[in-house]
Amino acid sequence: MLALATAFYAVLPARSGLAQHCASASAVLILSVIAPTAHAQDIEPRAYSNAPVGVNFMIAGIVGTRGGLSTDPSIPLTDARLETSNIVLAYARVLDVGGKSGKFDIIVPYTRLDGSANYQGDPVERDVAGFGRSAFRLSVNLFGAPALSMQEFRGWKQDLIIGASLQVSPPGGQYDGSKLVNIGSNRWSFKPEIGISKARGPWTLEAQAAATFFTDNNDFFGGRTRSQRPLYSMQGHVIYNFRSGKWLSVDGTWFAGGRSTIDDRLSNDLQQNWRMGMTLAIPVDQLNSIKLSASSGVSARTGNNFDAIGLAWQYRWGGGL
Incomplete structure (x- = not known):
């Protein structure tokens, strides 16, 4: 699968340090663009990073998946040959949360899905x-990333950051209760997360x-009620930051449960899945960047694996830019 996020700007040498910091902050949104409808499987490097308060990010991305049902991998399909084409719009803003840096973001995907499988x-x-x-x-970055103005941010350097987040997805989007395969899922989901990021020289190590x-879901495939146990996930990233402002990340995620x-009939769809990926962020100018x-x-216990690839463009403004 492919996601994109944001690397920021390779500008004048006097500002190269700021460019790298902003690049890490911008990725907060786009990793969710990787799997816009399968939030439990997101692979998101640099989710807990710092940026100047008041900076806004607008992201537009395209993502394609092939294989299993990326919109709901917990449905135990076999011989899946499904493809999705996704257009994703996202917005994020850096906040001051009691003196600590924080971010708010929103993601809205539009998806075309077609193909076949066995159930x-x-x-x-x-x-x-x-x-x-x-x-x-x-x-919110609880430790190691205070809320900073643009001027203060110029002299800041990352060491250890510890953060936490809560993502909420409402039951909107396309859904037909008479169909097994849908884009939406007709239910709420809540995803609390903790993350840690440690920078050392050009390298950054992260874990979430x-x-x-x-x-x-009270209208599942013919009016039945579908309940699902929590889905637990862990992910890790090894990131290398280039002097030009580019960065490259090798990513992995594991999730189980669900x-x-x-x-009231227990299904044989316990998940124990691994995913691997890579992310490359490329600055274009002071305000624009792209991410591949x-x-x-x-591996997947339910056999519902899929591949994904994506591209995103990001524009930023505000916060004294």
């Missing part, structure tokens, strides 16, 4: 387009741990 031995085909699950997130909780119950990323399933 419990029966063939399933789908060709549909519509809005996917939007996501809203508030994150999260749990995603789901409300019931077993579902349909009308790709990821693939390494």
Whole structure:
């Protein structure tokens, strides 16, 4: 799968340090663009980074997936040959949260899905387009990343950052209860997460741990009620920052749990999945950057792996720029 996020600006040498810091801050949104409808599987380097208070980010991205059902990998499909094409719009703003840096972001995807699969031995085909699950997130850097003005940010250097976030996805988007394969999922999800980021020279090491909780879907595939247990995830990133302002990240994520119950009958869909990917962020100028990323399933207990690739453009403004 591919995500993109933002690397910022390779500008004048006197500002190169600021460019690298802003590049790390900008990635807060775009990793969710990687898998715009499968938030539990997001691979997101630099989610907990610092940037000047008041800076805004606008992101537009395209993401393609092939293989399993990326919109809801917990549905145990076999022989899946599904493809999605996603257009994703996102906005983020850097906040001062009690003297600590924080961010608010919102992501809205539009998806075209088509292909076929088998479900419990029966063939399933789908060709549909519509809005996917939007996501809203508030994150706060609890340690190591104070709220700074643009002028203060010029002299700041990252060491150890510890942060936390809460992402909420409402039950919006395309959904048809008579169909098994959908873009939306007709339920709320809540994803609290903690993250740590340690910089040393040109290298940054990161780790994140999260749990995603789901409300019931009372209109699942013919009017049944589908409940799902929490889905637990961990991800890690090894990032190299180039002098030019570019950065490259090798990413991995593991998630497990999420077993579902349909009308009080426990399903055999416990997830234990691994995904790997890479992310490359390239500054264009002071206000614009692009990000490329790709990821693939390494293993999946339910057999519902998929590959993804994406590209995103980011524009930033405000905060004294």
